[in-house]
């Protein structure tokens with residue numbers, strides 16, 4: 001053990017790193033890895049990506065002067081070491097909990113967090129914007145974007161590179177290449193990085209680099225000269241014509257070993273002295289320091305719930321239940337048996353969307369498009385036009401990226417594209433960047449679209465069967481929650497039809513998806529006071545006009561209970577419809593008010609939003625017109 005042993009919990013800011021030797025840095029890396037594994041095993045969180053960048057993040061904080069210098073972590077799911085080094089280690093027990101430490105960079109949380117994200121591939125554009133502002137303001141600091149190889153493959157990154165390469169602004173890009181997106185990375189850019197790694201004989205040249213580096217002092221006056229000698233040696237070793245970024249006008253350094261402090265510190269010092277955009281290609285190992293995560297190729301340790309460290313076994317609460325993603329995936333497997341026109345597309349979420357089994361069974365019907373939501377949607381549209389039936393599995397929050405494609409391509413051309421919208425509603429711990437509470441809001445106004453939300457596995461299968469057998473844009477929405485997987489012979493559901501789940505004479509609750517069960521609990525809670533009818537509005541578009549007109553004439557009190565922002569939700573659609581039909585009764589929407597919904601467990605969030613069953617019962621009592 002070195003004499004300057006650091007107690008992680010006591011770290012207030014990264015200044016202490018400046019004086020540390022490489023041996024001490026290595027020891028710190030080990031301690032931080034253990035700390036992250038311990039904390040995430042209890043709270044859950046992003047594990048592998050964080051373990052991979054411990055050394056890189058420490059090196060960044062040693063070489064640069066944050067918060068003056070700005071670090072922009074792409075997605076920012078890999079910022080745990082950054083949080084630890086900037087005085088937030090003592091908050092890790094509250095990671096991703098209500099009012100706790102965010103799993104992402106948050107400007108309000110620390111002056112060291114210069115940007116915020118949650119969705120991928122925003123770092124390069126943001127970094128360029130900040131660098132341009134710095135130049136205009138005649139200030140002098142470094143802007144450093146840290147982006148993974150998966151996120152680099154997204155269109156937004158290419159758009160930014162296109163701009164960055166054409167101007168001379170000082171900007172540093174760290175390409176953190178671990179060969180993985182969540183699971184194995186895909187695509188031509190990924191293949192290009194593969195070729196670089198191979199052609200520069202990374203493993204062999206690493207030892208050459210070491211030889212050069214060993215001759216250079218890491219501190220003191222001689223460093224300048226050392227770097228300059230090193231630079232020319234390195235150029236001979238690595239730089240070769242034809243590398244994509246060099247061709248696009250960025251200075252490229254690498255690839256370097258992201259777990260070797262000698263290399264990291266030297267290259268970062270070099271980059272700091274550049275006056276033009278540079279990119280440092282750093283090779284890291286995702287999951288480093290935790291064997292299960294190191295050996296993971298499907299991405300199951302990218303994000304994880306609580307687990308036992310020794311065995312790697314996850315601590316699952318609802319063990320006999322499966323996720324909605326799995327239910328949909330199982331139905332897709334069944335339906336593809338009989339209809340090979342079905343093709344499943346995922347924008348880099350095969351694991352999260354539980355499509356790995358589908359991929360194994362039907363490799364020719366499965367496409368991982370990479371982190372490329374817009375592309376995935378237009379790709380699906382092209383496939384549909386040529387007679388296939390694409391099913392795009394996409395998280396509600398990431399569908400936000402593909403809005404124009406849904407309007408301009410899919411719905412305008414009225415094609416047979418099925419959207420499986422995953423993680424609808426409150427998602428919980430990932431917080432405000434990931435809540436699925438806007439998809440209805442932005443999809444409802446689009447002509448031609450069918451939007452549905454099943455209440456259970458059987459209805460999900462039937463809706464999927466209906467979608468596959470109807471030549472139109474068809475969305476099936478489902479949440480992050482768990483349920484029982486059940487299947488019967490598939491049958492068509494009349495598009496737009498609702499279902500009366502239970503009858504009641506006094507008032508009606510219209511709901512769908514996850515909250516429908518809560519509506520049934522509300523009925524039970526209020527049974528001695530108000531006799532409630534519960535409607536499963538399984539289609540949010542088109543609505544069941546016959547049933548709704550009947551409701552308007554039969555009930556004086558109508559409540560719409562949903563997990564969407566109330567501005568343009570099913571509720572507002574229905575209130576408007578009721579108004580147009582001169583409804584004079586009491587109609588109320590219980591949904592999400594106009595504010596971003598923060599992190600926490602789903603049940604806590606629902607309570608906070610007054611959308612839990614008790615709050616709804618109280619609100620109905622308060623708003624009941626006798």
Ligand SMILES: Cc1ncc(C[n+]2csc(CCOP(=O)(O)OP(=O)(O)O)c2C)c(N)n1
Nearest residue numbers: 049118119120148149150151180181182348
């Ligand atoms: C627009 C968008 N799509 C999908 C995701 C889900 N997602 C989070 S991290 C990640 C993988 C990122 O890979 P990479 O950039 O290589 O970083 P790594 O985790 O490997 O460090 C994905 C697909 C996202 N955050 N944003």
